[in-house]
Amino acid sequence: MDAILEAGARILSESGWAGFNTNVVAKLAGVSIGSFYQYFPDKLALIDAIRDRHLQDCLMALRGLPMDAPRLEDFAAALVDALVSAHGRHPGLHRVLLDETPSGGHLDPASAFETEYIGIYARAIGIFAGRALDEKSRADAMVLSDAVDGVIHNAARRGQLSDGSIRAALILLVETFLSRLRLTDYKGASA
Amino acid sequence: MDAILEAGARILSESGWAGFNTNVVAKLAGVSIGSFYQYFPDKLALIDAIRDRHLQDCLMALRGLPMDAPRLEDFAAALVDALVSAHGRHPGLHRVLLDETPSGGHLDPASAFETEYIGIYARAIGIFAGRALDEKSRADAMVLSDAVDGVIHNAARRGQLSDGSIRAALILLVETFLSRLRLTDYKGASA
Amino acid sequence: MDAILEAGARILSESGWAGFNTNVVAKLAGVSIGSFYQYFPDKLALIDAIRDRHLQDCLMALRGLPMDAPRLEDFAAALVDALVSAHGRHPGLHRVLLDETPSGGHLDPASAFETEYIGIYARAIGIFAGRALDEKSRADAMVLSDAVDGVIHNAARRGQLSDGSIRAALILLVETFLSRLRLTDYKGASA
Amino acid sequence: MDAILEAGARILSESGWAGFNTNVVAKLAGVSIGSFYQYFPDKLALIDAIRDRHLQDCLMALRGLPMDAPRLEDFAAALVDALVSAHGRHPGLHRVLLDETPSGGHLDPASAFETEYIGIYARAIGIFAGRALDEKSRADAMVLSDAVDGVIHNAARRGQLSDGSIRAALILLVETFLSRLRLTDYKGASA
DNA sequence: GATGAATGAGTATTCATTCAT
DNA sequence: CATGAATGAATACTCATTCAT
Numbered sequence: 001m002d003a004i005l006e007a008g009a010r011i012l013s014e015s016g017w018a019g020f021n022t023n024v025v026a027k028l029a030g031v032s033i034g035s036f037y038q039y040f041p042d043k044l045a046l047i048d049a050i051r052d053r054h055l056q057d058c059l060m061a062l063r064g065l066p067m068d069a070p071r072l073e074d075f076a077a078a079l080v081d082a083l084v085s086a087h088g089r090h091p092g093l094h095r096v097l098l099d100e101t102p103s104g105g106h107l108d109p110a111s112a113f114e115t116e117y118i119g120i121y122a123r124a125i126g127i128f129a130g131r132a133l134d135e136k137s138r139a140d141a142m143v144l145s146d147a148v149d150g151v152i153h154n155a156a157r158r159g160q161l162s163d164g165s166i167r168a169a170l171i172l173l174v175e176t177f178l179s180r181l182r183l184t185d186y187k188g189a190s191a
Numbered sequence: 192m193d194a195i196l197e198a199g200a201r202i203l204s205e206s207g208w209a210g211f212n213t214n215v216v217a218k219l220a221g222v223s224i225g226s227f228y229q230y231f232p233d234k235l236a237l238i239d240a241i242r243d244r245h246l247q248d249c250l251m252a253l254r255g256l257p258m259d260a261p262r263l264e265d266f267a268a269a270l271v272d273a274l275v276s277a278h279g280r281h282p283g284l285h286r287v288l289l290d291e292t293p294s295g296g297h298l299d300p301a302s303a304f305e306t307e308y309i310g311i312y313a314r315a316i317g318i319f320a321g322r323a324l325d326e327k328s329r330a331d332a333m334v335l336s337d338a339v340d341g342v343i344h345n346a347a348r349r350g351q352l353s354d355g356s357i358r359a360a361l362i363l364l365v366e367t368f369l370s371r372l373r374l375t376d377y378k379g380a381s382a
Numbered sequence: 383m384d385a386i387l388e389a390g391a392r393i394l395s396e397s398g399w400a401g402f403n404t405n406v407v408a409k410l411a412g413v414s415i416g417s418f419y420q421y422f423p424d425k426l427a428l429i430d431a432i433r434d435r436h437l438q439d440c441l442m443a444l445r446g447l448p449m450d451a452p453r454l455e456d457f458a459a460a461l462v463d464a465l466v467s468a469h470g471r472h473p474g475l476h477r478v479l480l481d482e483t484p485s486g487g488h489l490d491p492a493s494a495f496e497t498e499y500i501g502i503y504a505r506a507i508g509i510f511a512g513r514a515l516d517e518k519s520r521a522d523a524m525v526l527s528d529a530v531d532g533v534i535h536n537a538a539r540r541g542q543l544s545d546g547s548i549r550a551a552l553i554l555l556v557e558t559f560l561s562r563l564r565l566t567d568y569k570g571a572s573a
Numbered sequence: 574m575d576a577i578l579e580a581g582a583r584i585l586s587e588s589g590w591a592g593f594n595t596n597v598v599a600k601l602a603g604v605s606i607g608s609f610y611q612y613f614p615d616k617l618a619l620i621d622a623i624r625d626r627h628l629q630d631c632l633m634a635l636r637g638l639p640m641d642a643p644r645l646e647d648f649a650a651a652l653v654d655a656l657v658s659a660h661g662r663h664p665g666l667h668r669v670l671l672d673e674t675p676s677g678g679h680l681d682p683a684s685a686f687e688t689e690y691i692g693i694y695a696r697a698i699g700i701f702a703g704r705a706l707d708e709k710s711r712a713d714a715m716v717l718s719d720a721v722d723g724v725i726h727n728a729a730r731r732g733q734l735s736d737g738s739i740r741a742a743l744i745l746l747v748e749t750f751l752s753r754l755r756l757t758d759y760k761g762a763s764a
Numbered sequence: 765g766a767t768g769a770a771t772g773a774g775t776a777t778t779c780a781t782t783c784a785t
Numbered sequence: 786c787a788t789g790a791a792t793g794a795a796t797a798c799t800c801a802t803t804c805a806t
Binding site: 398399400477480483484517518521522524525526528529530531532533535536537545547548550551552554555558559562563566 | 589590591592668708709712713715716717719720721722723724726727728730736738739741742743745746749750753754757
């Protein structure tokens with residue numbers, strides 16, 4: 001039932017893991033607790049389903065990004081806006097899903113997703129910074145991705161998802177980082 | 192009891208909110224459940240205490256940063272290293288505390304902390320980017336802070352806190368952003 | 383669940399507040415502890431429910447009293463017998479409820495009840511002693527009510543609820559007091 | 574320690590059995606919990622001591638009553654006033670002690686006391702009603718005693734211990750009952 | 765003696781899950 | 786299929802009592 005997914009996402013987003021309980025989710029979804037278990041074998045299965053759906057939303061947003069033609073600054077703005085809008089429905093969801101909730105089945109729940117997620121950033125680095133898809137640029141992609149995520153999640157937490165100054169600064173951060181990578185042949189520091 | 196704080200931090204870091212339960216914390220701390228409640232009125236009070244302690248640690252790390260003399264790149268490296276080491280003891284703690292756990296008392300649990308936290312970044316922007324401490328640079332500080340946090344939290348989650356490539360990329364990100372701010376007189380977009 | 387109410391009343395009556403505990407009540411009622419909390423938000427809510435039910439029983443007994451026709455001595459006997467039978471099921475209950483148990487919600491748990499309770503005695507005084515319903519007769523009603531209650535509670539405590547001598551003496555007490563009021567125009571002493 | 578007795582009596586009177594807990598009593602008494610257990614083997618021993626002391630106070634009040642000379646109405650007034658003053662210090666105590674609290678040792682905790690207590694009433698009946706000390710008058714004594722107690726306990730509960738109308742009505746009740754006994758050769762009803 | 769930190773059995777309460785209807 | 790009352794293991798928290806200092 002889609003209502004259950006939606007209710008679960010909302011509770012998770014608003015009350016976090018601590019407030020997430022099957023009876024409450026079922027009630028908010030307007031179905032009986034029995035129906036809940038008709039569709040989901042257990043609580044964690046719902047978490048997994050919510051995660052999958054949300055991560056698909058995020059990927060969808062990134063996949064639609066204009067990689068081919070545009071100027072770097074247009075790409076940066078498009079990236080930020082896409083992610084902001086992907087977090088609009090349930091601002092708190094992403095961080096709870098990635099950071100907190102245990103997973104039902106998969107060893108690494110975010111793994112498949114993360115691979116593609118990082119991959120998109122890596123491709124952007126390839127295109128806008130003219131770098132090969134080596135280990136180094138994968139680390140760069142991860143850092144950029146995590147930085148953008150961090151800003152968006154915290155903006156969501158503070159209710160500043162639509163704040164113009166934040167958006168501008170984040171776009172600047174992305175743009176600057178990518179353009180700098182083009183120039184740099186930095187030497188990875190030692191661990 | 193400090194042992195309780197330490198045990199609580201460890202469990203929170205390793206098992207998240209879902210695995211955090213007073214009996215387990217007491218057992219890991221090596222005290223009886225009765226002693227737990229001698230020192231903390233309830234479960235949330237321990238969370239608050241852990242949060243306070245951890246945030247103090249983070250602030251301490253930032254306060255010790257060399258703001259006066261050094262070159263921007265030295266500052267960036269010092270910043271990243273300080274935060275990495277502040278997260279060394281309980282890598283998962285910060286994100287659980289900020290992102291997931293409910294708060295007992297304070298209206299905004301991270302508020303006082305966050306004000307100083309952002310303030311330090313704002314000061315760095317003032318020094319290294321030559322910007323006044325206006326609203327705009329406060330947004331910049333917030334974005335930079337959240338970006339750095341995001342990278343570090345995710346690195347902690349993946350066990351990559353001591354990964355050299357990540358460190359190098361993050362330092363580059365900080366350095367680039369700060370040096371770009373110096374050049375830019377950007378117009379904050381409207382919300 | 384009515385079984386829970388009944389079990390609670392029985393335990394309260396037999397073991398007092400000290401022996402009253404949700405798990406035991408649930409077990410005696412033949413339901414799981416979970417079901418207990420399905421019907422009562424907490425322990426005190428059950429107390430309140432038991433109190434309400436018991437006080438209703440008492441009121442019911444008094445409401446049915448023959449006020450119109452009969453001779454004073456018939457009324458006194460009917461009053462005593464009604465109250466004795468209202469205390470028959472759970473002899474210790476009333477005193478525990480009034481004297482010992484804390485209340486969940488209402489400011490004065492017995493208040494609404496007490497008002498009607500005293501009111502019935504006041505009406506009897508009006509009828510059988512020919513007195514107006516002023517402050518003075520309200521005090522008389524209170525005293526008579528408390529005296530009768532005291533005798534019945536203590537008889538219940540000693541297992542003498544059906545003792546004939548006690549019954550006769552109590553009836554005499556009521557009858558004597560009411561008939562004396564008819565004759566007296568006493569001056570209430572100063573506080 | 575007398576302070577412990579006093580503190581225990583106060584808590585019992587004000588909060589009932591539900592609020593009576595050794596740590597709180599010790600704190601109110603200004604001694605450590607350790608000292609508490611120096612003087613009392615356990616919680617119930619304190620209850621017993623409090624009960625003994627209180628019942629002694631009540632007996633003392635009754636023993637001082639003027640049985641020999643005075644008119645019935647003077648005796649009734651003296652009786653009421655003595656009991657009122659015996660309940661002045663801890664108005665709620667008596668009912669909690671008699672009605673609710675379990676006892677440590679004695680089979681019937683109030684027994685020895687009650688025997689003398691009732692005995693005094695029986696003697697008064699003998700004197701003022703000219704009745705022999707048979708079973709019948711023992712029942713009368715019990716009823717009168719319980720009636721008076723009931724009025725005083727409930728007055729204490731409502732904070733009306735010094736209310737003049739209550740006092741007058743209670744005195745009237747006692748006086749009327751005793752004088753009626755003198756006239757009556759009633760036949761005890763069947764059990 | 766006096767102290768009060770520590771103990772842990774006991775009690776209140778929650779919530780994932782089942783199953784008879 | 787849908788329902789929601791019932792279940793009980795798990796968890797939060799209390800308080801009588803001990804004992805090392």
